[in-house]
Amino acid sequence: MQNSKTKDYFNPGVTVDVAIFTIEDGSLKILLIKRANEPFKNKLALPGGFIHEDETAHDTALRVLADKAGVAGVYIEQLYTFDAPNRDPRGQIMSVTYFALVPREKINIEEGRQTEQPKFIDVEKIAALSFDHSEILAYARKRLQDKIQYTNVIYSLLPKLFTLSQLQSTYEIILDKKIDKRNFRKKFLQLGLLEATEKKFSEGRQRPAVLYRFKKTGFAELKKFF
Amino acid sequence: MQNSKTKDYFNPGVTVDVAIFTIEDGSLKILLIKRANEPFKNKLALPGGFIHEDETAHDTALRVLADKAGVAGVYIEQLYTFDAPNRDPRGQIMSVTYFALVPREKINIEEGRQTEQPKFIDVEKIAALSFDHSEILAYARKRLQDKIQYTNVIYSLLPKLFTLSQLQSTYEIILDKKIDKRNFRKKFLQLGLLEATEKKFSEGRQRPAVLYRFKKTGFAELKKFF
């Protein structure tokens, strides 16, 4: 492959790394792969890849999502571009990072088929990662925490129909704090984003919960509300 | 110049563009240059430059600040990485963008010495810019508006000593709205960031104003407060 638009300037390498979040079993999880090659062979890392010719960083992120998580059409947003010296032992390589939010059931990891064995891992249980990926993960978590407080992005972590308890639990997991049930419901319903459906959800010996859906998906900016 | 760490991957070009804001004559202004070369020769653009070898994007931004605005030690922050196809007619070149906040009196533009004639221009009076720089400017203004509402970055646009009226005016200019004087003072003083000095500022036939300073400079995150 050859750069047809070469200048006589220095061009750093450019990769894209993606923090793919989901909620599973009451935890916030992120997709990690086991690196198949050096550097950091067999170590955990964020899924990513080099930008190809005629591909935007966003395109690359979508490609990574499709290849490593088997999903498309999910919420994705550029985070930050990391380029600390020596972040990559191969040389001057910057990483344009993205984060993606995916409801667990949309994800299709073909177990075993991929050498890199992509897996969702509880963010609280992650030790060291390859490169500066721990830093990227910390940055992504902070962005996620901030963003669910002044936007409606939470919809992108939930199934189409969900209960208010599920919604509240999602907030609690990400913000890592308990929220008062009555205050949560009052405030969230007041935002006018939800509509109740006729359906109910029941599981086990308990009162069934009304299922809600977002009136419209698509991104919206709100006032800060927690 | 030669990339000593070459891989057999495609490397896009990488530039850094910087939105340098200041307040002057009651307006929010940004530093623009007149491009000396093609493409967009003689058109207005954000100051910027290619990343050099062994230089981080942040370093590049500092270099641009020093070269084009003659300042160092100012507030600077990475904004976003723009890489839309065809944003640069020379080919696939991404721009890692930064914004900087500078008190007007710190800036040292050597008039006429530079072929690019860097000038501060009122953001309200800017028509089209080169490349996708209008988009970058819009993004930077939004970030600035948001950021002064939940951080103390406003300090980086003010001189060491300033009056509460100057401070309020800076907020009003950036947010493009009037703020009630009593409420503003009450709220801002309550934050505990300022200390009054013995000095007073007078200009013209009017009561002199107490000069304040920030107790500590350096970035801090606050609650959203307007």
Added chain:
DNA sequence: GTCATTTAGTGTTCTAAATACACTATATAA
């Protein structure tokens, strides 16, 4: 079939923050 258990669902009171609003103080220039 009743009772124990589990989660769903609901209002009010109190506190804190945001907003709306108008006059006096102190300097200079005319």
Added chain:
DNA sequence: TTATATAGTGTATTTAGAACACTAAATGAC
């Protein structure tokens, strides 16, 4: 001395956030 320009100050009202406990509806166990 007086007109003018900006500095500086307090209260009342409204709105939003926080704290708090019981009833409702289903199932599983016995």
